[in-house]
Amino acid sequence: MPDYGHDLVFGTFITPTSADPQAPVRLARLTEEAGLDLVSFQDHPYQPAFLDTWTLLTWAAAQTSRVTLAGNVLNVPLRPPAVLARAAASLDLLSGGRVALGLGAGGFWDAIEAMGAPRLSPGESVDALAEAVEVIRALWDTGTRLPVRVEGAHHRVVGAKRGPAPAHDVPIWLGAYKPRMLRLVGTAADGWLPSEGYLKPGDLQRGNAVVDEAARGAGRDPAEVRRLLNVTPPEGSTQEWVDRLVRLALEDGIGTFVVATDDPDVVRRVGEEVAPAVRERVAKEREAAGTTPAAARRGARAVALRRPGIDYAAVPPALAGRAVEPGDRAWAGLRHNYLRSGAPGLVLRPRDPEEVAQALAYARAQDVPLGVRSAGHGISGRSTNDGGVVVDLGALDRIEVLDEATRRVRVGAGATWGRVAQELSPRGWAITSGDYGGVGVGGLATTAGIGLLGRLQGLTIDHVVAADVVTADGRLVRASADENPELFWGLRGAGANLGVVTSFELEAGPVGDVVFSQMALDATDTAGLLERWAAAVEDAPRELTSFLMMSPGGGRRGGGPVAQLMTVWADDDATAAVAELERLADAGPVLQHQAYLLPYSAVVTPAERHHTGGGDPVVRSGLVDHLDRDVARALERVAGSGAAYLLSLRATGGAAHDVAPDATAYAHRHQNFLLSAMGSSHEHLDPLWDGEMGPRTDGLYLSFDTDTRPERLADAFPGETLTRLRRLKRDWDPDNVFRANFPIPPAED
Missing domain, CATH: 3.40.462.20 (Vanillyl-alcohol Oxidase; Chain A, domain 3)
Known part of the structure; x- marks a missing residue:
């Protein structure tokens, strides 16, 4: 079977025991400390010896900061999908985008029926799960104001209001074994999540074939469906374990390994020994084989929505996994600005200045408009476009204190001013910044910044003391009163014409x-x-x-x-x-x-x-x-x-x-x-x-x-001012790459 090219994820599958209620939470924290990526809990609401899984997920989310959390798998017959959608979106917002939904159709029907849910036949349970997925996705889709109407045989939502939207595109994984469920995975889900203990030899290959066929029939690339596996710790050596997981990744396409264990030593072993070794070997094999990353693959349905003038195959590998096209579900949440509609042909989401430079070089080679967006407020609408490339700096959102004495801070261009205020408030500091916390740092700090502290502090740009910039020709430079001072002058008021600022150094004022x-x-x-x-x-x-x-x-x-x-x-x-x-x-x-x-x-x-x-x-x-x-x-x-x-x-x-x-x-x-x-x-x-x-x-x-x-x-x-800016434009952007926002014509030589 092919390697789907998914990035490798490692996690734990923890028993939600009520005998020691804090034990599952300790294991969740240990999972994060060990460097793993995912914490999941069994879900058996009818089991009195277990904690309620959803309550446990919220408690574990509050005591971790990085790992993704999921039910493995949530019992949909006992969890109404409309309520589950809002619960998942809420937890995703509260946790900063760390939720995944693993869903199951049922099983253990005597216990489920005893809890008040109707017994379903195998076919009915698949139909009910399909309706549940439709309800959940519809309630998360806030791109339209129309109420949700799903009138299924098992789940009916008639006129429900949409939202809240999750913080990120929450994946839905289905626990499935039989062909009908596997076809549902291929057409509607983001992942297939079986347990190793329930599989017979050859089941992974057979299951992949069914999922792949269904995905292609729905216009999807099979790689759009992540392959997960709940695995049991082996009896043998670490090397034997590594060898087995490498085979599962390369031959059966498994991208996520969820280790079923409540043993802290096993969790540490996976994080310290197994996961690094598996990642290293799979990366070498993929490099030798020229494997295309899963995130860069698109099915026929998505390809048909691509816009002319963009060479999608040429997206730099470092950006391909975070590139969003019109056929991707994440596109709906990235296409628009606050009040302005957009329909870009491609959104690139770099994570550091080097990737910004790559994104800019790629965008320059395309025959379409370029937009640069910090955190996406953009009342004027110029940071999105129709059919062009948008470089979205939202991932460059780090906020750090550089000097307590001078109140100097470094802020990524993709941060929002609400987060900046939140970080500075405990120190009794603030920087004037508009009137809404969702405004992006990059746009305001390169334009002016008339804010609610403005008469006391001046403009936001008056607090900028340095900036890190990617220039039109891809150089990474620093601008301040001492380094590139003329560029520094121009960035404070006309920055959108001169480069892509990736971070600012600002001096906050004392404000209690x-x-x-x-x-x-x-x-x-x-x-x-x-x-x-x-x-x-x-x-x-x-x-x-x-x-x-x-x-x-x-x-x-x-x-x-x-x-x-x-x-x-x-x-x-x-x-x-x-x-x-x-x-x-x-x-x-x-x-x-x-x-x-x-x-x-x-x-x-x-x-x-x-x-x-x-x-x-x-x-x-x-x-x-x-x-x-x-x-x-x-x-x-x-x-x-x-x-x-x-x-x-x-x-x-x-x-x-x-x-x-x-x-x-x-x-x-x-x-x-x-x-x-x-x-x-x-x-x-x-x-x-x-x-x-x-x-x-x-x-x-x-x-x-x-x-x-x-x-x-x-x-x-x-x-x-304009004369001086035209000279500056000639020096830093003679080709007028940055022309989407009040373009300044370069001075003629």
Whole structure:
């Protein structure tokens, strides 16, 4: 039989004994300490001598940090699939993407029936399992807002809401032995999970043949189905054990070995001796044979969805296992941004700067657009595309403290600001970073960074002291005040044009608890409210930063516009905070108000990326020095036009004014407010914005503008800034590789 080319995984199959409830958990921790990859537990809900497996999985997940956890296999007749789907997704989110679902059709029907489930015939149990898989996958599929409807003979879900989406693409493995179950594995599952003790000689070969035939019939490559095996520890030597597992990997395609043991010594032996030896020998054999990795193989169904202009066979081997195509299930969770739809032909997910360089070199050789995405928020939509290549930096998400004294930290471009805030909060540190924890570090730290600590701390880019960059020609360079200083200047404001930043060094500021206020005001007098709010913000101490959002269509019963204020007082002095918040409240009739004293990390909370591209809005932006009566009335006319369904006003200024306009490529250092409007089409929004706000604004904010007309470039980079950037572009990206986000034309020699 062929080697399917799966990466080798080793784990344990542990008895969930209730005699010593902590024993299975100790073995789970030991599995991780021994360097193994997977912890699994038997599932017999009718067995009083056993702990409940799902409860045990959650307990073990909380006491481990790396291993995948799975039932082996979960008894579907006693676990309703709709509930199981939500339980698995929840545990996957809580554990950071460490759940796999091993499912079984039943067996032991007397005990199952005694627990209240109906007895099923063998054929009925297969049908019920197939329906269960359909229900589970449908509830996880949050790419559509339509409710789930599965009207099976055994499992019915009629109108259930989808979600939550798991943190990663949770694999479903089926325990199967008979042909009908094996065909279900081939058509619908991600893995086949039998136990060695139930197999006769030749069963693996025969089973693989049935699975493979069914997979091909469903348009899948057989390698899309992982082959797992619960194995019994042998009596012989380690070498004999290694020889047997190598044969199973190369001749029977087994990619995951799950050792059935409750013996700590066996667990250590597998981790320290067996697994390393098997991996080494299989790797050598595969290299000699030129085996294609399983992750790089696609069936006919997936191949048919490939986009023109992309040489899929040429994806670098280091990236092939993490490359995602339109025919892959993971594609739905990666294609879109926060509000913008995308349909890339290929998403590459490098894990380090060297792989970023490989991804970039590959993408340059393709005849399609290139997008670079940090953590995927991307309101403007330029980090995804239609039919192109997207280099997704989400795996470069490490956060580490470099120097306690200077509060210097290194942050991967693929991290999110919610995670950064969470990591820094225990030290009493923070870095201003927008208003939502799901925003990616890379996009914000190369554009500007107007955030809820902005008047106190300035812009996010003002805290960047160095950056590691992959250049257009694939070099890995460092930029700082001392190394490549001109590049360092340009990265802070126009970074998307100059390279792929893989990590930043930033200096955090001292920030303890803050007062966070959420206030709703009647905005019937829109212009008056905006003018009064802006005056209060400008007069406030730098500790106060306030953002205002307004939906002109009305946000309360009875209609009428409502302004939602999000305000941070960056100090724990509640008395001073109350005085300033009362001044904001004087801007208009207060409809609702809550204020809390809490860490900054509770304001921008971590958020996982599950973007569905809802709405595909167009956005226009502008900066103003002051929001006076003239500007406020112009905004009121925009609000009343019907062309914009959301207005947002963000206070900047304060510490951002302390930086000279030519110190960074973001030159807008005198304005106090960022204004933006969101609508459904440029056809309707642009004439209005150009007429009303164009004469009244001074500059724009790249992240909040989807207008691609050439004149916007001069708004973003005024005067000498653009001239300097064009020279920098000529030096670092003369071929204009990075042209997806407000492309700067290289200067001519």
